[in-house]
Amino acid sequence: MRSRTIPMREVYVWELPVRVYHWVNMLCVIALCITGFVIGNPPAFMNGTEAYFNYWFGTVRFVHFVAAFLFFFNFIFRTYWGFAGNEFARWTNFIPLKRCQWKEILDVIKVDILQLTHKKIDSIGHNALASLIYFLTFLIFLLQCLTGFGMYSAMSHSSFPKLFAWIVPMMGGDISVRFLHHMLMWGFIIFAIVHVYLVFYHDYIERRGVTSSMIGGWKFIEEDVIERHDAKTEECPKN
């Protein structure tokens, strides 16, 4: 029984490059987690045969490395888009350098995480906490690429992975690098669980169409939020 109506408008937040980045990234992460997990804990699969007839573990590693290259360059591309893309894709969203961003982070914690109050967070793109989390995720992406290519450099004779050869000695040997790389996989898995949940949560609570926004690029945003955003009167523009 809805008592009021609120005027909303469709806003184009996620440009095509961001959306393509997102889904390529998701597919890579899924592939890397599955193959990575198998690399760390290979099942007793074809035992009883001769090495000559098999290469499945080699293939798993191959898929891991192919996905790894894709993942890495996709990430590099997204970094570039942080400078070239629209205001919602900008790098400034992700690093909370402004006070108001921190205020919003606190608000999000109060409203969505602890649910102490029930006012709505008025952001068009990512809210400030989500942005910060994505930023940390980007750092983990980077670390995973560094440790991954660091390990890979010892197995490869091509020049690109060799650029990462310094990482292993710096981090105190292959085993610690591998350990960190393996640990971070769990970071990805946990991020994904929380992330997907929160996407649905926000859709459920705010009804702005976040889920579909990563497919089509459009969100539903309240008129007043858009007006405040366009007026640019507030310390923090609502993006």
Place this chain on the structure above:
Amino acid sequence: MENKHLSFYEEVRRDGSSRRDFLKFCTTMAAFLGLESSGVGQIVKALETKPRLPVIWFHFQECTCCSESFIRASHPIVANIVLDKISLDYQETLMAASGFQAEEAYKTVMAKNPGEYIVMVEGSIPTENEAYCCIGGRSALQILEEAVKNCKAVVAWGNCASSGCVQAASPNPTGAKPVHKVISGKPVINVQGCPPIADVMAGVVVHLLTFGRIPQLDELNRPKAFYSRRVHDTCYRRANFDAGLFVESFDDEGAKKGYCLYKMGCKGPVTYNSCGIIKWNDGISYPIQSGHPCIGCSEAGFWDNGPFYQHLPSVKGFGIETTADNIGVGLGIATAVGVAGHAIVTNVRKKKELSNAPEAVSAVEKPKV
């Protein structure tokens, strides 16, 4: 590393003695050694020709397995190294002299060959209390610092001297440190392994002598010729790894067929050494070939990367066998529970908002932005 060491003859001449004095010395020496007069010519020749490279070999906190490995060298064999190639002037395991005569041996080398001698070190140096390792009443640290002052280069034998080895494993009760952490200003060659492969040790010595310079080193000062490949990259069981054929428990069917030891905790994929190529004891075998996973004995800190029979180290502060995956699964479950809890709480606490939520009226206009 050109050998600028003066021959005995040159040294005598430099000290201002004549060739006559020199010949007289040779004759006296021959008499002392009980040689016929014909032997004098030989002495003259030997003392005039190029001397062998003087080497001082110290033992500090160690187990002497590096010395033991060294005497297993097969090309060249150790007798040839010691008699023909270097002048091993101080080596406690092998030398005849004891006590102050022994100490005199290395002091003489240091005094007579400044800048020319090589210091080889077996063992780590305790720093928690210097008295944890004393020789002749002096501490390892005092002895080493004095000896390296005028040396040409330092060879750190084995994991002890290169990274502290077992005594530096947690909690490192004696504050054991490798050579490169307690001295500075001299090139240190880390010949890794616990112990290093005999023929690798001989190879390093031969390199120094034959090519007259220090071998090319990697970022951790290990000679590239022996430590630039992972055991895994040269392992003959590698085909089984790629085929995903693994030993599942010791002496199972896979073990009897020589499957890969990855799941038994093999550290070959994270260990740089020549075991797969040079192998041990004149090419007979190496740990993996004899059925035991590599424990990573040529890597710094490998003792604390255990348990050995596990693919990745246990996570410190949890029980033994607590792996990254145990913790990951635990955190994953906790997250899922947290998420589910949050969802339930949301439905309870935001009930009002949800039922009162205003109806959205979407404008069909073109968006701004």
Place this chain on the structure above:
Amino acid sequence: MAERIVIDPITRIEGHLRVEIEVNNGVITDAFSAGTMVRGIETILKGRDPRDAWAFVGRVCGVCTSTHSLTSVRTVENALGIAVPPNAELIRNLMANALYIQDHVVHFYVLHALDWVDVVSALKANPAEASRIAQSISSWPKSSVGYFTDVQKRFKNFVESGQLGIFANGYWGHKAYKLPPEVNLIAVAHYLEALEWQKEIVKVHTIFGGKNPHPNYLVGGVPCSINIEEANAVNAERLAMVGKLFEDAKAFVNQVYIPDLLAIASFYKSDWGAIGGGLTNYLSFGDFPMNGYNNPESFKMPRGAILNRDLSKVHEVKAEDPNQIQEYINNSWYNYSKGDKVGLHPWEGETHLNYTGPKPPYEHLDFSQKYSWVKTPRWKGYPMEVGPLSRMLVGYASGRPDYKEVIESTLKTLGVPVAALFSTLGRTAARGLETKLVCDWALESFDQLLANIKNGDSRTMNNAKWEPASWPQSAKGIGMVEAPRGALSHFIVIEDKKIANYQLVVPTTWNASPRDLNGKRSAFEESLIGTPVADPKVPLEVLRTIHSFDPCLACAVH
């Protein structure tokens, strides 16, 4: 007039040993032995996986490499109740046998020989005469005139280079050297041969354990698998190599080591067969099970203790009895939580470093206070000598025929009484005779291994208790081994699948320890008392007796 002499470092041993002696009128009247290096490995073991312990304790010593690892796997198996398959037991025997042979030969030629052999005198030898003597004592093929001429020439060139290397500053020309130049030359030749040969027998370790020093061990069995139809396992080729290595070892021991030993002993028996006896109590844990480690009757080397040199009685040894083995620290740089005046059974043992000696550099240690890193173990309160001599005596006193045979024939050849065994020379001879026995035993174990495989048993591992989930909440274990240098025991307490306490009581700990609460000396110190020293500046006599124990200080302190 008393003179205090310091010998530090004692070389041609393993590790860091300092000996201070008091000489009165040319005779040693008091002696102190101190271990001067510590690593704290017992402390490092705490909290670790018991299955990993073999690798840590293996690194206690690379000279008796593998012996601590063997002891450790036995200790953990004892705690967890694991019985290893017969083949694993035999392979462990073969590895231990190979160690004995290598270690004893290296000790005799490389570490000990220079106490009896004057290298410089060998330069004066007549190679033809050396060849004649060599051929008269052995059928070893390398004994031609040309061979000895070449060796001598090589040494001459070396000496004449003026760079004497490891032979510099030796005690050459000391009047206690008694061998004729020709025997010295034979010994020098065999020094070089032994050095080259010893690297062969260790290949037994490489085949079964993947490397030497520090071969791999495994709780529950041995890591290598046997599969005679497979290139990747122990197959006929690998076994054939093991067989050949032991055949060659037996030839070297019987044709080189034993003849040289007897030849040298015949020149020194009159005095050194009566010097350096020291303690009168001897301990052996026994070893080389031929039918399961829990069945000591099957041991090739019997277990037991001898008190007061009474060879008519062999006392029973029980390491788990809290009143039998105890370690004291009243003269060692440690603390016990119950004070320094107690002895602790190793299950309750503690290792807290507490250095109270002089700050280095120092001239002398203060012997009225703690003076060593070596703890002081006692058996039922007695100081015990351990090592080859103790084992030979226990074997002899137990009436083992193989022991009786070699001991009696040797005593007869040398024309000396049984009492001559209680001496420096007796210790050195016992080591050689034992090596001879070990060569035979190795071939026996080898044959048994082949027979098992032929009968279809190729198991080398018992996996039943591999997973920690199958272990009890807490457990205690003891492992005993006869290491080349003597009775070796490890003690473990496992709590919560982790090592709660791990203590090692090591052969050289028994022999090199400082004195106990009653002021009683241990073997090194006691054996020096009464030794004549011709020239205190050149204490060759001290080296002879100390070296006769084959000291290992890395072991002793750990």
